[in-house]
Amino acid sequence: MRPTRMRPRPLRTALALAACVVLGSLAGAAALPGPAGAAVGTGTSTGTGRATVTVGSSLPLLADGAPPAVVAHRGASSLAPENTIAAQEIARRSGAGFIENDVRLSQDGVPHLMHDATVDRTTDGTGAIATLSSAQLHSLDAGSWFAPVFAGTRVPTLTEQLADLRTRGGNLLLEIKRADDIQQVAAIIDIVRVxxxxERVLIQSFDPQHLRWVRTLAPDIPLGLLRNTLDPDPVAVSEELRLALYNPAGTALEKNPGVVDQLHQAGVGVWVWTLDTAEKWDRHTRYGVDGIITNRPGELIGFQHPRNTSGVPRTGPAGMPR
Known part of the structure; x- marks a missing residue:
């Protein structure tokens, strides 16, 4: 997915400070108790009371009448530096059922969270992540670019992120940004297994070959295909890749919202990206999508509150067996 366009720095700093107040203190976030009801396994609640999202052996589809799952794009990336533990913590505190992050390998083969091919935009360093060692990445400041309060925030490894989710609660939608061969994908899968x-990770990519490698290595992990534009036949593509999720851009889905029903009939969920306004949330909820990827998970959850009582009619079937 494309780099996020951020708010002007003064407003962003104020929002970041507000997020830190909610957490109690940024430095102490990792020591704070996890949220009650955090998802910890297959078929468990997201902890928000809004939607039950099943992972692992079940498809990530929603029950009729449930609002779409809230998926925090690179964590709560409107309130904290993207792809960091701080953004993950704020997203978790907001009640997001899933964290969405990007993974790339360092020069020495260690998977790290990073969207861009280079570290230039989101750290104080320069250069391609594939040319930097894990130690070099660890030395970078991945927070000051976003707001001064996040100075000293580090680029997390995938191991650090998953350990945090495992012990404190939450599920992961992990995007493989680049993998040159199956061995590099294996380095990612090995960490998920360790x-x-x-049972709490879904893997997505724009590159079908990445998904084929994941299927070979870990047939138990559900797969999602990211798309900027819709395929001529999304159902056929989903069946060929044995997808659990077909994840289009919101702009693409708006051109043919009927594809949601078609995918549901084939037993495939639809998680749309990246929607950040109430008008978009409402429109795609009415399309019947199963998940919304957003930079503003807390605001989306607040938007969904009345929908739990009044109910928005769902246009697509859910809960289908694999």
Whole structure:
């Protein structure tokens, strides 16, 4: 997914400070108790009371009448630096059922959270992540670019992220940004297994080959295909790749919202990206999508509150068996 366009720095700093107040203190966030009811396994609640999202052996589809799952894009990236533990913590505190993050390998083969091919935009360093060692990445400041309060925030490894989710609660939608061969994908899958998170991770990519490699290595992990534009036949593509999720851009889905019903009939969920306004949330909820990827998970959850009592009619079937 494309780099996020951020708010002007003064407003962003104020929002970041507000987020830190909510957490109690940024430095102490990791020591704070996890949220009650955090998802910890297959078929468990997201903890918000809004939607039950099942992972692992079940498809990530929603029950009729439930609002779409809230997926925090790179964490709560409107309130904290993207792809960091701080953004993950704020997203978790907001009640997001899933954290969405990007993974790339360092020069020495260690998976780290990073969207861009280079570290230039989101750290105080320069250069391609593939040319930097894990130690070099760890030395970078990944927070000051966003707001001064996040100075000293580090680029997390995938191991650090998954350990945090495993112990404190939450599920992960992980996007593989680049993998040159199956061995690099294996480095990612190995960490997911070591952290005992296979039932709480979904893997997505724009590159179908990445998904084929994941399927070979870990057929138990659900797969999602990211798309900027809709395929001529999304159902056929989903069946060929054995997808659990077909994840289009919101602008693409708006051109043919009927594809949601078609995918549901084939047993495939639809998580749309990246929607950040009430008008978009409402429109795509009415399309029947199963999940909304957003930079503003807390605001989306607040938007969904009345929908739990009044109910927005769902246009697509849910809860289908695999």
């Amino acid at each position: 952290q005992e998170m296979t």
